[in-house]
Amino acid sequence: MMPDPQGDMPPEEFREEGRRLVDWLTDYFQWSLDNPVLSRLRPGAIRAALPADAPEEGEAFERILEDFDRVLVPGLTQWNHPGYFAYFPCGFSTPGALADFLSTAVSQQAMLWRTSPAATELEEVVLAWLRQALGLPEEFEGVIYDTASTAVVHALATARHARAPEVRTHGLAGRGPGAFRVYCSEHAHSSVDKAVITLGLGHDNLRRIPADAEYRLRPDLLAAAIEEDRRAGHLPLAVVATVGTTSVTSVDPVPSIAELCARENLWLHVDAAYAGAAAILPECRWAIDGMDRADSFVVNPHKWMFTPFDLSAFYCRRMDLLRAAFGLTPEYLKTSETSEVRNLMDTGFQLGRRFRALKLWVVMRYFGLQGIRTRLREHLRLARLFADWVDRDPGFERVAPVPFSVVCFRAVPRGVGERGGEALNAFNERLLNALNDTGEVFLSHTSLGGRYVIRLAVGNIRTTEVEIRRAWDRLRGLADELQRGSTPPSVPPRASRSGGSGT
């Protein structure tokens, strides 16, 4: 069918194409299990396969979906594959995806209460649900952002406003010699660097504090850095503590840091983007110890709570200060309800916002808290199982504790150089590449004290013991082959779903 020359896709065509898409996806989810996790395309292949100009005439939706299948599917890195163990897996689930479709289709833009009472109030309700489920203090008010990167920009901007409200008006320039200083562990996420750069605080004014042997920020060195900075005339402003660092999921000692922040009058932002979700389990509640004294907190249900990307839940003890830092209502956005309602545009620099709360609401209802706990516990169990295999094999070593669902390890085959040497690093890099080339799994790496380290991160809702065991079997086999000097077997090219030749 061709589109109506004036309006939208006709309703019956929407029904037909919508059903076709649902059927396609049902097949895709099954098909994807037997196809490579990491795309095998070469850079530029998709660009080369698509026309350089937009078409003049409209095309049938069915034909566009065929092109998606033929040209783009081979270029998907399958974040929702059960063998996806890289970075932090995404919190995908199909009920969450249906909810996201619903939120797109009802087309809400919740800048003001008036422009979407449903999105505004559901956000409040569902963030209260999540706060209670995690055991966060009731004083925290929440707001949904896209990512934890945006959350830390807002956290540090609020810290800046709390300390020096005149910066909003006059800016940071000309304030005299003392610079605001922000502190985090050497293992904190790069989004903290980007936030201090964005806010004009300067990258040099982020001090990364060394961690202990288990990769946790050392409060004694933090205290020393703050004292040193004060003596040098700097202005200590805020600390970003991490619950679940990106490399090794270590947990900074938030209670000690909180005490120090209280004493020194520093803002404490807790980045629990990945591991915060674990606090839904009573046995992991320790992970958010000290939150009663933190100022702000972020957790990403799109990481480990089965909520499709993007949904970052930010909580702040002083949302009034955040509003004071960013609030600004031009005439055209003034509404008669202003005094009695929350207008989400006041909680950040982004005016427009999607109806993200809906997918978290659906996920929490569809699985229930019990269902979420069951799945997180299974992920913890799988990670410990993998860690045990590593620990029992003399050809491998684990390089960090496993508090959650991420295992950091490396191969240590006999005769491949010194521990810590370049030869061993090169061996592990080749091993990881060979493993990812199988297409069965996708793992990523990090670097710890000069060591090239492989990470296995469990978090995909479809992951079972089968994929964990497959990853382990393949790792051992490939390590043997690499040590014997044989080339790992080459992998067949990825087939397109329609059986054609891909791009």
Place this chain on the structure above:
Amino acid sequence: MMPDPQGDMPPEEFREEGRRLVDWLTDYFQWSLDNPVLSRLRPGAIRAALPADAPEEGEAFERILEDFDRVLVPGLTQWNHPGYFAYFPCGFSTPGALADFLSTAVSQQAMLWRTSPAATELEEVVLAWLRQALGLPEEFEGVIYDTASTAVVHALATARHARAPEVRTHGLAGRGPGAFRVYCSEHAHSSVDKAVITLGLGHDNLRRIPADAEYRLRPDLLAAAIEEDRRAGHLPLAVVATVGTTSVTSVDPVPSIAELCARENLWLHVDAAYAGAAAILPECRWAIDGMDRADSFVVNPHKWMFTPFDLSAFYCRRMDLLRAAFGLTPEYLKTSETSEVRNLMDTGFQLGRRFRALKLWVVMRYFGLQGIRTRLREHLRLARLFADWVDRDPGFERVAPVPFSVVCFRAVPRGVGERGGEALNAFNERLLNALNDTGEVFLSHTSLGGRYVIRLAVGNIRTTEVEIRRAWDRLRGLADELQRGSTPPSVPPRASRSGGSGT
């Protein structure tokens, strides 16, 4: 069906619930035509109708959808209703919504080329399509952000980096007395204010330059302000010109401003969030005159190009500088392809990003450039038609030119105070409230030179002459009633779709 205790929703349940959702939406799009555009709920109604805690046990998807229908649908402000004329309408279309569902379902997170070759390369392709369709200079490289608010933060941060790269490292504090100054028209969007606040430049250092009688920034006054600032020891940094201001869709004289910026070495960012789309029409290409000398540009296909929220297309002549301002790759994100590919995480402070390019690709293919032009032309025609009715009626007056699809006007009934007086403003405010209370349409207001002004913004893909005429007929009728002192008829409460009692 209850969820599998370990995994995702089972495939056949996904198929069934997906089809149910598609059917529900097909009905909803039809049902919504006969139901209020602006939600009639009172603040707090949704919050009160929902439980305070998340459920422990999982629930059937069908039951959650029923609750959505019963509790949340009455709280939707219908952005995709053909009678939606407020603010700028959203660029909704159902093929775009299907594409967004597809992008959610394949769960791409395009921080690195490797984590989604498809999303990374399709973004490049579709932004090249859009650049050509709008006639933007080829030197512009594009990136997709969520909103124009995020775009202007990045534009001004890049301007800051171009002028003073040491700010990235050392911050703005302690730079001495001169402050960076940013300029925009008095009619520029509030996101510019929020950007200078966020970046630490200070709200006082944004100078809003008076506009001429047609609401366009006056280059002579801009030149004078820059000179005055230089004399005072400030550091003029950037100008934000607007193509299609939020209140009246006026177009700042970009060619003159660009010349001034070149002479004064200022960054020129052009905010064409709404009206940029018009450049796809040869007869409106004038709107982007001067772009050959601008440094950055933003247009939101989610405003007026039938692309569901959110998708903001940002173009920059010096994307290398933007990357230098924000680029930073921690060890765990280093990949072997780094030198040959574009990693989208380098183009801003947000690490994660959705696969937004897909919906724009589908919209441009499904409608084709011709189909998009036909629809935009119809919107221009409808706005001019409405403007003509206003012009011919002595009880109304138009208060601004109509270069695009927005008409600014007010009622000027005999005997209701002076033109410019409070009584006339109060009359128009009552008139707008009465009009919106009908539920048939939703218009918003602005303030121009002390006058309360009603805005009719055409942009919804389903809007036809029927809704335009209905808005006009209702306006005239209600103005008559208000003038005669009679109360406008009360409106029936909104019914839920299931015929129940709403919340």
